[in-house]
Structures are given as C-alpha cells and as structure tokens.
Amino acid sequence: MRVYHFTEQPYYPAWDNHKGSLRINLPSSVCDPKIAGDLFHRYYDEWMLADDLGFDIMLNEHHQTSTCMSSTVVVGLSILARITKRARLLVLGYPLGHRPDPLRCAEELATIDVISRGRLDMGFVKGVPYEFPASNQNPVGVMDRFWEAHDFIVKAMSSHDEPFNWEGEHFHYRQVNVWPRPVQQPHPPVWSTTGNRNQARLLGEKGITMATLGSGYATRPLQDAYRAGYFAKRGVAAGAEHFAYLALVAVADNEAEARRRGDILASYFRSSAIVHVPFRNPPGFLASQDYARMLRGQSPPRTYTKDGRAVDMYKGDVQDLMDAGVLFCGTPDQVYDQITAFCEYCGGMGNLLMMGHAGALSHEDTVDNLTLFSKEVLPRLKAFKQPVAEATAA
Amino acid sequence: MSVTTDPIPSIAVNGMSLEVIDRGAGRPILFLHPGIGLDPQSPVLEQLARGGRVLAPFHPGFGSTPAPKSITTVSDISYLYLDLMEAYDLRDTLVVGVGLGAWIAAEIAIKSTERISSLVLANAIGIKVGDRETRDIPDIWAITAQQFDELAYFDPNVAKRDYKALPEGVAFAAARAREANARYCWSPYMHNPKLKNWLHRIRIPTLCLWGTADRIVSESYARAFCAAIPGAQFETIERAGHFPHVEQPEEFARRTLAFGSPKAEAAQRTA
Numbered sequence: 001m002r003v004y005h006f007t008e009q010p011y012y013p014a015w016d017n018h019k020g021s022l023r024i025n026l027p028s029s030v031c032d033p034k035i036a037g038d039l040f041h042r043y044y045d046e047w048m049l050a051d052d053l054g055f056d057i058m059l060n061e062h063h064q065t066s067t068c069m070s071s072t073v074v075v076g077l078s079i080l081a082r083i084t085k086r087a088r089l090l091v092l093g094y095p096l097g098h099r100p101d102p103l104r105c106a107e108e109l110a111t112i113d114v115i116s117r118g119r120l121d122m123g124f125v126k127g128v129p130y131e132f133p134a135s136n137q138n139p140v141g142v143m144d145r146f147w148e149a150h151d152f153i154v155k156a157m158s159s160h161d162e163p164f165n166w167e168g169e170h171f172h173y174r175q176v177n178v179w180p181r182p183v184q185q186p187h188p189p190v191w192s193t194t195g196n197r198n199q200a201r202l203l204g205e206k207g208i209t210m211a212t213l214g215s216g217y218a219t220r221p222l223q224d225a226y227r228a229g230y231f232a233k234r235g236v237a238a239g240a241e242h243f244a245y246l247a248l249v250a251v252a253d254n255e256a257e258a259r260r261r262g263d264i265l266a267s268y269f270r271s272s273a274i275v276h277v278p279f280r281n282p283p284g285f286l287a288s289q290d291y292a293r294m295l296r297g298q299s300p301p302r303t304y305t306k307d308g309r310a311v312d313m314y315k316g317d318v319q320d321l322m323d324a325g326v327l328f329c330g331t332p333d334q335v336y337d338q339i340t341a342f343c344e345y346c347g348g349m350g351n352l353l354m355m356g357h358a359g360a361l362s363h364e365d366t367v368d369n370l371t372l373f374s375k376e377v378l379p380r381l382k383a384f385k386q387p388v389a390e391a392t393a394a
Numbered sequence: 395m396s397v398t399t400d401p402i403p404s405i406a407v408n409g410m411s412l413e414v415i416d417r418g419a420g421r422p423i424l425f426l427h428p429g430i431g432l433d434p435q436s437p438v439l440e441q442l443a444r445g446g447r448v449l450a451p452f453h454p455g456f457g458s459t460p461a462p463k464s465i466t467t468v469s470d471i472s473y474l475y476l477d478l479m480e481a482y483d484l485r486d487t488l489v490v491g492v493g494l495g496a497w498i499a500a501e502i503a504i505k506s507t508e509r510i511s512s513l514v515l516a517n518a519i520g521i522k523v524g525d526r527e528t529r530d531i532p533d534i535w536a537i538t539a540q541q542f543d544e545l546a547y548f549d550p551n552v553a554k555r556d557y558k559a560l561p562e563g564v565a566f567a568a569a570r571a572r573e574a575n576a577r578y579c580w581s582p583y584m585h586n587p588k589l590k591n592w593l594h595r596i597r598i599p600t601l602c603l604w605g606t607a608d609r610i611v612s613e614s615y616a617r618a619f620c621a622a623i624p625g626a627q628f629e630t631i632e633r634a635g636h637f638p639h640v641e642q643p644e645e646f647a648r649r650t651l652a653f654g655s656p657k658a659e660a661a662q663r664t665a
Contacts, residue, residue: 133535133536136580136581138576138577138580138581139576139580140573140576140577140580141463141466141577144463169463276536277538278535278536278537278538279536282535282576283535283572283573283575283576283580284572284573284576284577288566288569288570288573289566289569291569291572291573292557292562292565292566292568292569293565295557295565295568295569296557296558296562296565297557297558
C-alpha cells in the first residue's frame with residue numbers, strides 16, 4: 001500500500017472569526033499574509049519530512065477559502081517537485097472543469113512532471129459546489145467540459161510527432177505542441193474522485209484511479225461499480241492500486257493522546273460545513289431528481305457505520321468518525337488493524353490518502369503523528385497483502 | 395399552487411420534442427414563461443385565452459423534456475421558436491414574455507418579426523445597463539430562496555411551497571426549472587452583451603410592462619430596456635413584482651390583450 005500525506009493547508013486562525021461562512025465570501029481582511037507565509041513554510045516543511053519518512057504526498061486546491069490556502073496548486077506542486085526527493089506528488093484535485101485554458105494545464109503539469117523526474121499523479125476533479133461562484137463556471141454541463149479538457153490534456157501530453165488541431169465544443173487550439181513533454185509516458189497517471197456509482201463505473205471503464213473522500217462504509221458499492229466497469233472493458237479484475245481512500249489519521253503512543261489529536265483533525269469536517277447556505281448547492285450541481293428529493297426533505301445521509309448507523313460527519317465525535325471509517329485513530333497497532341480491516345471491507349484498497357494534519361493540529365503533533373506512523377505502521381502497510389475482490393460481472 | 399397530472403402535448407420542431415400548452419382559439423398568442431418555469435394551471439393562461447389561441451412552450455430543460463446539448467443560449471431558443479412559429483404556421487402573432495421569456499421574445503424579434511404583429515415584454519432581463527462593476531440584477535444564486543421571493547414578489551407568500559405536502563412532480567419541476575434557468579442565465583449573468591445593440595431592429599408595436607414591486611430588475615433597468623426599442627411604450631402594474639402574470643393575472647392579461655388587439659395594432663401602426 002502507498003500512503004500519501006495530505007493537508008488542506010488551512011488558514012485555521014480565521015476559523016474563530018467568521019460570520020457563518022469560511023468560504024467564498026469570508027473577507028480576506030481577516031487573513032494576515034505574514035501568518036499565511038509562516039503556515040505555508042510549515043506545511044512544506046512537513047511534506048519534506050514526509051518525503052524523508054517514506055510517505056507520498058498529496059496536495060489539493062480550493063478557492064476563496066480559509067479552509068485551504070492552496071488556491072493554485074501548481075505553485076505547491078512546483079515547489080515540492082524541486083525540494084522533495086522521492087515521494088510521488090498527487091494533486092487531488094485539480095478542478096479541471098473550471099479551467100479556462102487546458103493547454104496551460106497540460107504545460108504546467110508536464111513541466112512539474114519533468115522537474116520532479118516523473119513523480120506526478122494527476123487527479124482531475126469536478127470540484128466541490130463552492131468552486132462555482134468563485135470560478136464563474138456554469139455548474140450546468142460542467143462534466144462535459146471536464147471530459148473535453150481531460151481528453152485534450154491526455155492528447156496534448158502524449159502527442160510528440162507534430163502539432164495537432166483542436167476545435168471542440170468548449171476549447172479551440174491550433175498548433176498544439178507541449179514543451180517540455182512529460183517524463184512519464186504516455187502521460188502521468190490520471191486519478192479522479194466520485195461519490196456516485198454511475199461515475200464510478202465510468203472511471204472503471206476508463207481505468208482512471210478512483211479516490212473516494214471520507215466515504216466510510218459507503219465505499220464498497222462505489223468500488224464495486226468501478227470493478228464492474230473495469231472488468232467489462234478488459235475482462236480482467238481491477239487491482240487494489242486502482243483505489244484510493246481519504247481518511248483522517250491520528251496515531252500516538254497511547255489511545256488518549258491519539259483521540260486528542262483525532263478530535264483536532266475532525267475540525268476538517270466541522271469547518272467544511274461552515275458555508276453561506278446558497279453556495280452549498282449551486283443550480284445544476286445535483287441531478288434534478290436528487291435536488292427534488294432535497295426539497296422534499298429526503299436527502300440520504302452520506303456516511304454510515306459498518307452496521308448501518310448514519311453518522312453526521314459535521315457533528316460526530318471521535319468515536320462516531322472512527323465507527324464510520326473516516327478517522328483511523330489510536331496506537332500504531334490499533335491504527336494498523338483499523339486500516340487493514342477497511343481494506344478487507346473494500347476488497348482491496350491500495351492507496352491511503354492520509355490526512356496527517358488538519359485544522360489547528362500543531363507542528364509538533366503533526367511531526368510526531370507522521371514519524372510514529374512511518375516507523376510503526378507504514379512498513380507493515382507496505383508489506384500488507386491486499387485482499388482480492390471477485391471481479392464483479394458487467 | 396394547483397397541480398395537473400395531465401400530460402402536456404408535444405410537437406417536434408427541428409428534430410426536438412417541445413412540450414407546448416395549447417389553449418383557446420383565434421389569433422395566436424405565444425406566451426414565453428420566466429425562469430421559475432410554468433404552472434400549466436396558471437390562471438393567466440385562461441385569462442389570455444379569452445383573446446385568442448394561447449401557445450405556451452416549456453423552454454428546453456424546463457417541463458419534462460431534457461434540453462438537447464445543442465441548446466445552450468437564449469439565442470438558440472429564439473431560433474427554435476422561430477421554427478416553432480413556422481411549424482404551427484402562425485400569422486400575426488402576439489408574443490408575450492415575462493423575465494427570461496421577455497428576453498427570449500426580444501431575441502426572436504431582432505431576428506425576424508415576419509410572423510409577429512406585436513410584442514409584450516414584462517419585467518424583461520437580457521441587457522447590460524450598468525458599468526462592469528455594477529450588477530444590474532441581484533445574484534439570485536448567492537441568496538436564499540426566501541430572500542429571492544422577497545425581492546421578486548409584491549407578496550412573497552404567493553411563492554411559498556410545501557414540497558413535502560405536494561406531489562413529487564412539483565418538486566421535480568422546481569428542480570428542473572432551477573437548473574434550466576442557470577443553463578441560460580449563469581454567465582454572462584442574465585444578459586447577452588450584444589442584445590442591446592440590436593434592439594433597434596424591433597419595429598413592431600411593443601409594450602414594456604414592469605411590476606412596481608420588482609427588485610430583481612429595477613424601474614431604471616426596465617425603462618432602459620424599453621428605450622432601446624423604437625417607439626416602445628412603458629407601463630407599470632401595481633401590486634406585482636418580477637412575475638406580474640402570477641400576482642396580477644387578470645390585469646396582466648387585460649393590458650396585454652388591449653395592446654395586442656388587431657384594432658389597437660392598426661392604430662399603433664398609423665400613429
């Protein structure tokens with residue numbers, strides 16, 4: 001198993017000073033650029049440590065928000081491409097449907113792949129609801145635009161003989177010829193995220209690595225949809241390396257300390273719900289059937305425990321989040337057991353996206369969390385033999 | 395809100411299926427609904443049908459027919475409705491639009507008025523009036539549904555819906571209308587930057603109505619729209635906001651039919 005260390009690079013000092021919204025409309029006057037700089041330096045230091053300790057690295061991007069200062073992930077990727085030595089650099093995600101210029105995306109990502117000596121993983125995502133007011137991208141039809149941008153970038157990175165032409169529905173280019181070309185051929189691996197079975201099946205058909213974020217015990221049906229799509233196109237089963245799962249991880253020498261850290265990490269979920277209400281559901285983001293159910297007060301809970309109890313991730317305590325499989329928390333032995341049990345439940349899950357820092361977890365706590373995990377858990381996970389799910393019939 | 399379960403008849407136009415409410419008989423009246431969609435039981439349809447045959451299409455993506463990928467702009471809808479008028483072979487049509495529907499009507503009329511004798515545009519959106527840092531129309535996707543109703547209606551209670559108590563189809567229609575409205579109005583926000591330059595091409599009798607409680611579009615915006623159409627008349631409707639056809643259906647239909655009667659049109663042409 002690979003384990004990626006991830007933080008959203010939050011500006012958590014603002015979390016106590018908002019008027020009901022941490023995203024989109026929280027004035028930047030509450031951001032002190034000196035503190036922001038200190039935090040960036042700290043987060044990069046922790047990623048350099050993660051690189052030394054044997055982790056891989058995950059970065060992301062959000063906009064106009066104190067929950068994530070990384071508003072342009074190519075900056076973080078570019079810095080880490082040069083200052084880290086061995087870790088893979090996963091961007092998850094890069095909100096592709098919001099980009100006006102996928103040629104620029106292809107050039108930036110190819111350059112990062114070259115500077116990192118071929119360590120880039122490209123996670124392309126639709127983006128959370130709050131991205132739309134920031135980018136002004138129309139939520140209606142965004143996935144059409146997403147797939148055209150995806151197809152264009154893949155072609156731009158893997159075409160080397162002569163410039164090509166592109167006159168699509170959304171993007172127009174003449175003489176496309178990306179310099180430098182990426183190290184990884186034909187292009188760096190493509191990842192994506194979903195919480196939807198139809199989309200999961202489509203990702204399986206395309207062979208795009210699928211990550212689910214905090215999906216807990218709602219993960220298996222998504223992975224099985226992926227397996228079905230993958231098998232239908234190839235006649236072979238999708239291996240565990242095609243699946244990734246994001247969870248909070250708090251490990252410590254004793255259970256009480258681990259739970260203290262877990263509670264601080266849980267602020268990731270608690271803060272993510274603090275958004276001006278109209279920005280939570282832009283028009284067309286949900287399918288009309290799903291929005292109609294919401295109007296009728298019938299929205300299903302997103303997260304369950306293994307025995308089917310619904311958990312509110314925004315309000316749940318440490319035990320709730322552990323029961324839901326969105327927080328792995330405890331001593332190294334306990335955390336190892338929780339993670340491998342989750343892999344068994346999934347039928348194989350080869351990439352743990354470990355939120356080893358979130359919210360106000362201190363630098364010292366983060367360093368200890370990562371160091372202990374790398375010594376006591378990571379070697380065992382690397383040796384762990386993944387279960388093999390039956391290839392689901394198409 | 396009353397609810398019908400009767401299916402709406404469909405007509406094929408340019409390879410597309412359009413749902414069109416068809417009421418009454420006589421001179422054609424093409425009614426173009428606003429961004430909140432169209433209630434088939436809306437009293438205004440009966441009121442307008444006193445003056446002729448009302449044809450009220452659901453714009454693509456509203457109603458129950460999905461919008462085809464090829465229809466993404468108000469201009470696309472205007473061409474579709476030119477085809478629709480041809481399919482029905484409409485002559486001397488009175489075209490009536492509210493809000494988004496008025497924008498569509500204007501986009502039709504700048505292209506061709508061959509089949510249209512007069513135009514009623516109520517609380518029209520569709521043009522840019524202020525400078526680049528002044529939003530002409532409040533961002534309806536940055537406010538709550540309740541705040542929208544307070545801006546849009548003289549009496550916000552008119553808009554209240556208990557979706558839990560209503561048939562599933564009502565919530566579904568509202569959900570589809572919200573998405574379809576964004577398809578056409580998200581960006582450029584609620585307008586076509588080029589439309590104002592072409593409104594001078596509308597040379598048929600035009601009445602611009604404005605509900606005086608409308609805070610989605612202001613009176614100065616409504617007057618600017620009217621001023622861009624040569625000879626257009628401006629009138630207001632009291633005790634109504636952005637949707638005067640909902641809040642004052644009788645008065646709305648009375649003004650519309652009085653303006654659009656063949657006799658009035660003849661007088662307007664000679665004036």
